[in-house]
Amino acid sequence: MAGILVWAEASNDGIRKAAREAAGVGVKLAEKLNAPLAAVMCADKPDLAAKLGRLGFSKVYAAAGESFSRYSSEAFSAAIAEAGDRLKADIYLLGATALGRDLAARLAARLDAGLATDVTEIQWDSSPLTVVRPVYSxxxxxxxxxxAERKVISLRPNVFPAPAEQERSAEVEAISLEDVRIRAQVQKAIQAAQGALDVTEAEIIVSGGRGVGGPEGFKVVEDLARALRGAVGASRAAVDSGWIPYKHQVGQTGKVVSPVLYIACGISGAIQHFAGMGSSKFIIAINTDKEAPIMGKADFSIVGDLFKVVPILKEELGKAMKQ
Amino acid sequence: MKIAVIFKQVPDTEAVIKPDPAKPGAIGEGDIKFVLNPYDEYAVEEALRIVEKSPGEAVGFCIGPERSEAAIRTVLAMGLQRAVWICEPAAVNADVISQGRILAAAIKGFAPDIILCGREVIDTQEDALAAAAAHFLDMPHVLNAAKITIAGDKATVVREVEGASLEIEAQLPAAISCSKGLNEPRYPTLIAIKRAKTKEIKRVTLAELGVQLGPVKSRVAALKSPPPRPKGVRVEGEPAVVAGKGVEWLAATAKVI
Structure with missing residues (x-):
């Protein structure tokens, strides 16, 4: 049986959560298919590679060197393809993070593979391997x-469990690429303000819509998000009105999110917004209009003025979170 | 500069989408209004702005069935000079990597400085087209551009990732996919819509492009509706009372706190 290769995306402080979740899928698939499993790491962090044993890998391919200090799809996909050749891999797993999706695309083209992005479910005993992914948002x-013989799969963050960590170290095999051409590479990264969590990674999202009334109105939404250590989301109406930047937009033309808790404040819940957050585990809606579509879909809907209800929620939940 | 814009026609965002009971893996297209993929509007606009600054040609490339003509007329009305259209079912139904190969073959002779497309098609939610086309044309790619600055033979692109914005420098020619926020797409004027009717739409076949598709790489076996959400609880009344009930529900039912 050909092997399974997992891209271990590194962050500033270790292995990204989405990559650990991909490791969990890799471990389970390797068991089911009785296939060899390895991870590949593209980062100038040799100590981190050995630690991947804890996630269940006995083998790690580590591409290190100047070419890998900053992201480029060309060098990273070349390294993964090389690791895949050595492992004789036919399944490539990545977390569907921003860079994971970028890399999956290039890698799939390079391998002429079957590509499935943002996968939310795997049919473990299927043949050919069958996955489920959301479409039409x-x-x-x-x-x-x-x-296809070779398959590249990116997995939606927050859906699959990360494996339980174990005391184990992995054998690390270096990959060095001499003549990789890099024609597009990250030059610099500008970090968002500290504590500002991205909606795609957050377990709790507090979102504001038209009912927030203006940029100042977002303050109550932001206050609640901060108290819950969550991220701030927004509807298309709020973004198109210029009240909040696009990166906060949730919906079919924004980000698709699956948090544990989604609190919609003053959002009507048009079909295109619901498409982006309908898979949240729990939805709370606060709206003065009891006929708003979101009120029929939420697990808990509060008919009321968000400017009165949300600050009280913040106080009460803030207290509860501290306990 | 020469810009190739890849675009697609998709169902409107407000459309209710249902599987077609007669055709596994397909949607019922009956009542759906189709539009130009919203993200592709940013690609078209960006292409027009680039050729307004550095004269050249901006040409559209589309894979899509017969109904796609409306979207092709839209991009021509916005200002693309002409369009190339591949509408064979084999191309329309191909996986995203194969579509990248087909578009690369269609674009090759035009030898663009930049290929632009939307960051994602909102129907199948594929976002790999720019990267695939770039690979088959041996170009670099950058996805999800929020800002593009061109100087000489380089493009500097700003894109968002989780918790940061990245500045990426790409050697031209390159393929770049475009995000919302990149620009404010124009509305075509009546005159432009009229003029678009006389612009060239060239249909090409896979045989003419010399593309032979290999075995099918992936296949949508079925489309299913997401599981319905359970009926929720509704509360109404004094803000302090309803907020209190909300906190209780979060602790007891959702167990979030």
Missing amino acids: GKLLAVTELT
């Missing part, structure tokens, strides 16, 4: 058979 789910 979650209005439907596509049950997709990957019939």
Whole structure:
């Protein structure tokens, strides 16, 4: 059986959560298919590679050197393809983070593979390997058979569990690429303000819509998000009105999110917004209009003025979170 | 400069999408309004702005079935000079990597400085097209551009990732996918819509492009609706009372706090 290779995306402080989740999927698939499993790391962090044993890998390919100090799809996909050749891999797993999706695209083209992005479910005993991914921003789910010999799969963050860590170290094999051409590379990264969590990574999102009334109105939304250590989301109406930057937009033309808790403040919940957050585990809606579509879909809906209700929620939940 | 814009026609964001009971893996297209993929509007606009500054040609490339003509007329009305259209079912139904290969073959002769497309198509939610086309044309790619600055033979692109914005420098020619926020797409004027009717739309076949598709790489076996959400609880009344009930529900039912 050909092997399974997992991209271990590194962050400033270790292995990214989405990559650990991909490791969990890799471990389970390797068991089911009785296939060899390895991780590949593209980062100038040799000590981190050995630590991947804890996630269940006995083998790690580590591409290190100047070419890997900053992201480029060309060098990273070349390193993964090289590791895949050595492992004789036919399944490549990545977390569907921003860079994971970028890399999956280039890698799949390079390998002429079957590509499935943002996968939310794997049919473990299927043949050919079958995965489920949201389409039409979650209005439907596509049950997709990957019939190609080589398959590249990116996994939606926050969906699959990370493996339980164990005391184990991995054998690290270096990959050095001499003549990789890099024609597009990250030059610099400007970090967002400290504590500002991205909606795609947050377990709790507090979102504001038209009912927030203006940029000042977002303050109550932000206050609640901060008290819950969550991220701030927004509807298209709020973004298009210029009240908050686009990176906060949740919906079919924004980000698709699956947090544990989504609190919609003054959002009507148009079909295109619901498409972006309908897979949240729990939804709370606060709206003066009891007929708003979101009120019929939320697990808990509060008919009321968000400017009165949300500050009280913040106080009470803030207290509860501290306990 | 020469800019190739890849675009697609998709269902409107407000459309209710249902599987077609007669065709596994397909949607019922009956009542759906189709539009130009919203992200592709940013790509078209960016292409027009680039050729307004550095004269050249901005040409559209589309894979799509017969109904796609409306979207092609839209991009021509916005200002693209002409369009190339591949509408064979084999191309329309191909996986995203194969579509990248087909578009690369269609774009190759035009030898663009930049290929632009939307960051994602909102129907199948594929976001790999720019990277795939770039790979088959041996170019670099950058996805999800929020800002593009061109100087000489380099493009500097700003894109968002989780918790940071990245500045990426790409050697031209390159393929770049475009995000919302990149620009404010124009609305075509009536005159432009009229003029678009006389612009060239060239249909090409896979045979003419010399593309032979290999075995099918992936196949949508079925489309299913997401599980319905359970019926929720509703509260109404004094802010302090309803907020209190909300906190109670979070602790007891959702167990979030």
